[in-house]
Amino acid sequence: MAIPASSFRNRIAVAAIAGILACVSAAPAQQLLPPPGRPPVAAHRAPTAPAPRAASCHNGASFDRFLAELKQQAAAQGVSQQALSEAAPYLVYDQGIVNRDRGQRVFGQIFTEFAGRMAANYRMQNGQQHIRTYAAAFARAEKEYGVPPAVIAAFWGLESDFGANMGNLPTLRSLVSLAYDCRRTERFQNETIAALKVIDRGDLTSAEMVGSWAGELGQTQFLPTHYFTYAVDYDGDGRRNLLRSAPDVIGSTANYIATGLKWRRGEPWLEEVRAPQNFPWDQADLTIRLPRAKFAQLGVTYADGRPLPNDNLPASLLLPMGRMGPAFLAYANFAAYTEWNNSLIYSTTAAYLATRIAGSPPMHRPGGAVAQLPFNEIKELQQLLVRAGYDVGKVDGVLGQQSRTAIKAMQIKYGLPADSWPTAELLAKMRGPRIQAGPAASALPAPR
Numbered sequence: 001m002a003i004p005a006s007s008f009r010n011r012i013a014v015a016a017i018a019g020i021l022a023c024v025s026a027a028p029a030q031q032l033l034p035p036p037g038r039p040p041v042a043a044h045r046a047p048t049a050p051a052p053r054a055a056s057c058h059n060g061a062s063f064d065r066f067l068a069e070l071k072q073q074a075a076a077q078g079v080s081q082q083a084l085s086e087a088a089p090y091l092v093y094d095q096g097i098v099n100r101d102r103g104q105r106v107f108g109q110i111f112t113e114f115a116g117r118m119a120a121n122y123r124m125q126n127g128q129q130h131i132r133t134y135a136a137a138f139a140r141a142e143k144e145y146g147v148p149p150a151v152i153a154a155f156w157g158l159e160s161d162f163g164a165n166m167g168n169l170p171t172l173r174s175l176v177s178l179a180y181d182c183r184r185t186e187r188f189q190n191e192t193i194a195a196l197k198v199i200d201r202g203d204l205t206s207a208e209m210v211g212s213w214a215g216e217l218g219q220t221q222f223l224p225t226h227y228f229t230y231a232v233d234y235d236g237d238g239r240r241n242l243l244r245s246a247p248d249v250i251g252s253t254a255n256y257i258a259t260g261l262k263w264r265r266g267e268p269w270l271e272e273v274r275a276p277q278n279f280p281w282d283q284a285d286l287t288i289r290l291p292r293a294k295f296a297q298l299g300v301t302y303a304d305g306r307p308l309p310n311d312n313l314p315a316s317l318l319l320p321m322g323r324m325g326p327a328f329l330a331y332a333n334f335a336a337y338t339e340w341n342n343s344l345i346y347s348t349t350a351a352y353l354a355t356r357i358a359g360s361p362p363m364h365r366p367g368g369a370v371a372q373l374p375f376n377e378i379k380e381l382q383q384l385l386v387r388a389g390y391d392v393g394k395v396d397g398v399l400g401q402q403s404r405t406a407i408k409a410m411q412i413k414y415g416l417p418a419d420s421w422p423t424a425e426l427l428a429k430m431r432g433p434r435i436q437a438g439p440a441a442s443a444l445p446a447p448r
Helices: 008-023 052-058 063-075 081-090 095-102 111-118 123-133 135-145 149-160 169-182 185-200 224-230 246-260 292-297 332-339 344-357 376-388 401-413 426-430
Strands: 271-274 312-320 327-330
Touching: 052 111, 063 081, 063 095, 063 185, 081 169, 081 185, 095 169, 111 426, 123 149, 123 344, 135 149, 135 246, 135 327, 149 246, 149 344, 169 332, 185 224, 246 332, 271 401, 292 312, 292 401, 312 332, 327 344, 376 401, 401 426
Parallel strands: none
Antiparallel strands: 271 327, 312 327
């Protein structure tokens, strides 16, 4: 789905990818859309007794009392009593959902492994086939929103394999359970109310609302707030049905990318390049944007050796696996991918898959294996960076942007190639006695 700055995927980041891998088959989907017929119906199941810890942020209120107050909030925001009555059987607490949320595990594949699986040829071909099959809807979406068909198709394929894997859990039960839990209660109270608004608007019934355990809906996995805000009726049936209508999926996804994620019409998003070994690696960072002409002066070419255009279009040199791995120029539109999902591996894979669907050749593979620190050593490196005065965000073994920025600063300090990729050499130096605490910002070159 969709992952804006405010979206749930931004908060689960790399852990979201683990969920994708768990539910996506390695074999190509055999059909363009789920077979016609009755939509899935959420199964009634006896709710699990709420855990006592869940009520701590609600002044000790029971789930029933919390739910009554939540319904009052929904009514105050315009949700009808009819919609609330229809939804009532599904607004039950499930401790299993909360346990699943708290037990998310970190995913550790490197970019080439993940992209090799998730941007495989079958998914590229399936995306191209969908663009041909729904040519009219894609053309309309590109005209109205400026989002290329390949960009829409790539998210569609990654999020649900074009509708084959949307999840099978009752959405309202997931949302209200996460709303009662204290970890992100405000977020999921808003999502629950948005889901009720979707029902009240007539887009879906409570029974039709079936999706992922985290409450995301439809073939591009929208959170209810995004569903309510960005879903459009592209097939003219009077409903915005992102579970069953391919035209609605296409138009709604384009609207979200253009309006919510601020896509720039007519501009590129990602291109594979080749950087020379003497490139100043401290300039390779998503926070540093240079004109393409400047990258050309520094020896960067397209991956096939063609020269870059001698223009001022700003871009960043993206090295998802450091200087020994693939290299890309990431343009302003790449920000839409990191907003959709702020995991660098996912966002780069989604952008790369879109280029493949659009006709670009496969990326060049590294000449040899690119060493990756294991999870426990990345976490140790984060701890050492924190002790040295750097902000890495959460010390969790996940290589996020803050960790990459801190790694670059420490690489500069030790005179190592500053490509933001954690190495055994950097870890060994940091384990030694020479660490000196200091503000992280002073070690980084100023963006230009």
